[in-house]
Amino acid sequence: MSVNLFTPQKSSTGRVIRKPRSLLKSLCAIPVSLVLATHIGLVSAADVNTTGLAVTDTEVTVGILHSLTGTMAISETGAQQAEKLAIKQINEMGGILGRQIKIVQEDGASDWPTFAEKSRKLLVQDKVAAVFGAWTSASRKAILPVFEKENGLLYYPTFYEGLEQSKNVIYTGQEATQQILDGLNWVAKEKKAKTFYLIGSDYIWPRTSMKIARKHIENVLGGKVVGEEYKPLGDTQFGSVINKIRLRKPDVIYAAVVGGSNVAWFKQLKAAGITSKKQTLLTISVTEDEVLGIGGENLEGFYSIMKYFQSQDNANNKAFVAAFKEMWGKDSVIGDVTQAAYLGPWLWKAAVEKAGSFDIDKVVAASEEGDIELTTAPEGYVKLDPNHHLWSKARVGQWMKNGQAKVVYESELIKPDPFPEGYQ
């Protein structure tokens, strides 16, 4: 229990700072360090850190970079909470290579240049050993050149469009094919779907996802796309799309509407009488977080394809949900990305311990050997592929009135394929 003494103190501003240890605490800490040292074979900072990162004999500094303000704050809050939970748990277990993890948190402010500025600050000034952060593709694209230039290490949690594989990024969310293909196969088989109507928000992720979906529908499933439409981010007028959907009568509405637009989209669908009784709808952009805003009654019976749902029934997930609620309040909901963000610090821990070093190049090399796996992941089991993405399962959840999803389908483990042949 005394290991808790090492846990970073949280100041009133929410920033984690390290207070000077009192004499008593230091005295308590000595035997603990000795125990840790003998157990893990503690080596001095110079040996595990040859590139000048912020690593001391007792501490290692990491960065968390999410939007705490601005439009993305609602979505990114869960991710940074999960990352802090994972780091707290790792610290309670004795840290990494005998070192406690200290967090430097920065606010990306939903603004891409701010993300770039803050990531440069984390890497150049704070010399953090890893950064957990970013959410939108736009913010990732903005910070990617910084990570490549300064040779940092980013754990990126969001499901995204693929078409990227950087040496300096570990993608803990699913790339497009892991989410899309199995969902389409499932709906084609279970619902005998032949015609699809594609609708998404107008930016890179929905467009790329729909490109892959269309190719899969037309070339593999032998189905037909009867409409494809994009609405500007934040748009709340779906009347014309709903009229077209009524006219074309697709078997499946396939949706990738993101953020606040979702609330208007599902409410207007319901108002127009398009409910799950008559219409199958499969979305790739709705998690528990969004349902909180949309209201469970407005999308009851519709389907989401994700890799994780809060309702998943396994021991790992039960422990995770309980710990999350204990730390962040019993009303918190946990969506797909929150869970993926939780994996970041654990994957980093596994890679660092395997490499026996915090050096970015060694950690990346250890990550690329294909044998890093997490058996304790809330989603079940994940494995890190040499291409920096995770092997994970796709799951279809059917939404219920209470805002939770019932898992109705689970795939095999899917190999990540960020550059899918035949889908570009």
Add this chain to the structure above:
Amino acid sequence: MSFIYDKLLGGKSGALGLLVLSILILVVFPLALDGFRLNLIGKYLTYAFAAMSLVLLWGYGGTLSLGQGIFFGLGGYCMAMFLKLEASSPENTAIQSTPGIPDFMDWNQITELPWFWEPFSSFGFTIAAILIVPALFAYIIGVAMFKRRVGGVYFAIITQVIAVILTVLIVGQQGFTGGINGITDLRTLNGWDMTSDSAKYLFYYINCALLITVIVLSRFILTSKFGRLLLAIRDKEDRVRFSGYDVANFKIFIFCFAALVSAIGGAMFTLQVGFMSPSFVGIVPSIEMVIFAAVGGRMSLIGVVYGTLLINFGKTTFSESFPELWLFLMGGTFIAVVMFFPNGLAGLWEEYSTPLMKKIRAKIQPSVTAKPSSSSYETKESK
């Protein structure tokens, strides 16, 4: 000599201010700050171009534009298009379905380079475009507005609407513009690594040199007859019109010049930050630019540089130290400035430095022998 001193540097106080600013940005900052912080200062100074354009347009011209982001963005996008084409060589983009075009075009199923991208493979054309495209756009808006005597609040609203339209257009046409992600991943300029430390220093100095040039040029405009007419238009537009001047032409000119100054800032921004996105075009950045000008003092070319630096420095520091509180601190700062120093930093300086100077001069005066001849010459000159 007196032409340079009075017209370009703005007399004693202007020359002194410029000297202090030059020493600060050219000597003190590079010596005192590390590469990372200096790069941040460089980024802030690009906003100072936009703030300075508002001094000309709003402080002296009396026409408030809530759309300087348009021109900042146009300049930035022109530069980004050139850099993106360079980054999208067929070798670099071999994994795409169509190699040789920017990556976001490939993601949007575009198979050949759009016609308006073609000329941006030339550096000379790009530089010309950075200067001409925003000025031309401003000219079109200016003719449409000022010739019809649209001004004041209506002009402010219309410029704001244009900023929104341009943002929607850029976001909506993502195959051609990169959409909401913007144009990212710019690495080299004519084959030379833009992200290296030496490049960052070079860009910083070019940026400072351009900034000082623009100050001198603007000062020249403001001290000329044109500048006095501009003030007259601001204070009593009808009288100037009745005196036989075509007011619209003066306004159009200053609007175009302001657009050009903002565009230079935008282009330097792209070079130093390494990407351009629609978040510098819309309402929020445009209004931020007005705030920089207001805090610095909208009648002072040099004051707004300090205003821009102060606000952005505050933004960075507050957000680093208090990630969850910083927006409130920023808001508090704005309210304080507007309530207590309505003329901005420059006004504050005037208020406190002028009496102080007088005191000092009064002390020195008795010891200095009066030179009646030269002082009468000076008064004649100033008339």
